[in-house]
Amino acid sequence: MANVTIFGAGYVGVPTGAHFARTHTVTVYDPDARKVQSINDVIEKKSDSLHIHEKGLIELLQENHENIHATSDILEALEDPEIIFIAVGTPPNEKGRANLKYVCAAAEQIAKNIKNDCVVLNKSTVPPGTAYLVKEIIENNRVNDVKISVGSCPEFLAEGTAIEDLRTPDRIVYGCDDQDALDRVTDFFLYLHGKATLCPMSTVSSEVTKYAANALLATKISFMNSLAMLCDSIGANVREVQDGVGKDTRIGRKFLNASMGYGGSCFPKDTMAIAEYGQLFKSPLEIIESTIKVNDKTTNYFTEKIIETFGSDLSGKNFIVWGIGFKARTDDLRESKPVQVAKELMDRGAHVHIYDTVAGALTNFVNENNCYEGKFTLHHEQYEMVSEAIDGLVIGNEHEKFRNLNIKILKIMRGKHIYDGKNILNNRLIKDLIASGFTYKSIGKDSVASEIEKNKLISFLKNEYMD
Ligand SMILES: NC(=O)c1ccc[n+]([C@@H]2O[C@H](COP(=O)([O-])OP(=O)(O)OC[C@H]3O[C@@H](n4cnc5c(N)ncnc54)[C@H](O)[C@@H]3O)[C@@H](O)[C@H]2O)c1
Incomplete structure (x- = not known):
């Protein structure tokens, strides 16, 4: 002892x-x-x-x-x-x-x-x-x-x-x-x-090991996120690709989930810190620099999907955000992607209704976002904010409570739009949503909700790949 x-x-x-x-x-x-x-x-x-x-x-x-x-x-x-x-x-x-x-x-x-x-x-x-x-x-x-x-x-x-x-x-x-x-x-x-x-x-090796591990995990996420954007363009489903790639034991399935980007107190900070360190030592870490760029791009890609639906002015629109912690089961909002999305919506004039399973996450949101007072409402029950006045639902983190959403209750929303920032809804549920008049947007699996444009792919190949 x-x-x-x-x-x-x-x-x-x-x-x-x-x-x-x-x-x-x-x-x-x-x-x-x-x-x-x-x-x-x-x-x-x-x-x-x-x-x-x-x-x-x-x-x-x-x-x-x-x-x-x-x-x-x-x-x-x-x-x-x-x-x-x-x-x-x-x-x-x-x-x-x-x-x-x-x-x-x-x-x-x-x-x-x-x-x-x-x-x-x-x-x-x-x-x-x-x-x-x-x-x-x-x-x-x-x-x-x-x-x-x-x-x-x-x-x-x-x-x-x-x-x-x-x-x-x-x-x-x-x-x-x-x-x-x-x-x-x-x-x-x-x-x-x-x-x-x-x-x-040795001392210095252990210090490098920490940054190396976090940067490599972040790189796996950004790698899959960049493929997710391609999947949306061509009608592939990134979740299937994740499984196909991740079941190769040399690669492993963990940290391959495409999403609106990694957040939290570690990955954004640590990737930035080691990239900057590499620059200062004239030994640039280009792969990590790209990881950071892709991460920012992916979040924009996701918010753009909301803006595409409504236009850039969101005055008078009301959104639900389920999950405000940077991941499920935490009150930590540092570099949280759902917070970033909620702010973007409020900056554009929308009102945001926020629910999280961790009460402390809601308290931290109020404490850290005084300047947005009046533009958001916090909720302690998952469905209590659902009403005719709602224009869209954003899934902010991967808590299992958000996986099995209740279509019967959500049907009352005037805007039937689901934005799945963590790709957590399964194909059957997405198809049920579509059948009930909803649209579904994600990062790399929009194809589940829409027909693949096979002719577009064929003519692309004919134009670009055949003499
Ligand atoms: N949060 C994570 O998931 C995580 C995981 C791995 C590594 N880390 C790293 O661990 C470190 C701590 O992270 P955290 O998330 O626990 O931070 P935190 O902000 O939650 O806690 C830091 C604490 O240090 C205290 N403090 C400040 N000055 C002090 C001093 N002179 N003496 C004693 N306490 C002092 C602060 O009051 C605060 O309570 C960071 O470098 C972080 O990158 C964090």
Whole structure:
């Protein structure tokens, strides 16, 4: 059992702390006293709500209550940790580069207050080399004569499945150039996971690994999204293509779902950050740059489908958006594509009725979009906003509640238009929708709703491919 301190009580810090507390003693430090209070209240079973939404997190905190607590007192946080994880935010700055000010501030706090030897591992997603910078900051500000090794331990959890991801990871990547410290981290993880999952390496390699993994996953999505646009043009169904390609085990089926684009707090930020890093080092990462361009293009492609139906002025139109979180089961709206689409509709004069299965997502929408007040209405029931005044329904994320929509209720809408931003409706349901007078638009499977224009394809081939 080791004493561990985690800097940052966010989407990474709290689930990670709750997971480590299965076998270690954990202190979560955050200067935000409100978040600290919220965690401690849950641990002590005084409350059942946290400042972030993550499935199973409250239960895990309460299960491991003897081994975990949160504090905003830096001295208490640095009482005697053997390993410190930095899990603070690294939001993009205006150039698309990761902002390191929170990581550097944490390093300085550690340097000024630590009283014992320890290993500091950076969990935040950062440009390669940042651990060396953290080491330098600690050495320059260190007050006590202690040995501090610094390395990196990037996080791969995904919001919505964080607890399961932490419990059964494919691999745990960590790097440190000090072999003794690396061995201590290996021992730490062996209490939680089998040896086969561990991936020790050099500091800088572990930092590159995090960006490489996120950029490759984002690239799979953009790759399929660019094919989805072609599928719509020629009458193919991208879902079928996804299966045909993804069942090749060399490729794999995951992250091949075409959609209105990837969002969230990681992929957009991390692809931008590593592309910018490559540019700065005169080693451009062209494939990742294209991934980013395709992602932006795909969202525009989807909103254009709505605009094509109604024209660019949407005054007097009313839309429903089901699912506002960047994906199902999260309250996190950072870089959320459904938020982007909702804003575009409101900017063009429409009123938007928003529903999400996570109440916190609706609260965050209000807090982050004050300037749109009066242009949207929030709903806590999926169908309560359906009325004659509605012109179209946008499916914003992949929650299963949106897969099996109730045509009988929706039929009352004056505009019978369904925009499936996540391609989640199945072919039979789409055909039922069409039979009930609806139109259906997606990203790459519009062909399910319309006849393939075979003659157009034949004449194209005759014109372009025959002498
Ligand atoms: N969210 C994800 O799904 C995810 C997944 C993998 C990696 N990451 C990376 O992990 C890092 C953290 O992401 P997040 O989503 O948890 O961020 P977040 O914004 O949810 O949380 C960051 C927390 O750090 C706190 N903080 C700021 N300065 C601090 C300091 N000096 N000391 C202690 N705490 C401080 C903030 O108050 C906040 O609570 C980022 O670099 C992110 O890219 C995130």
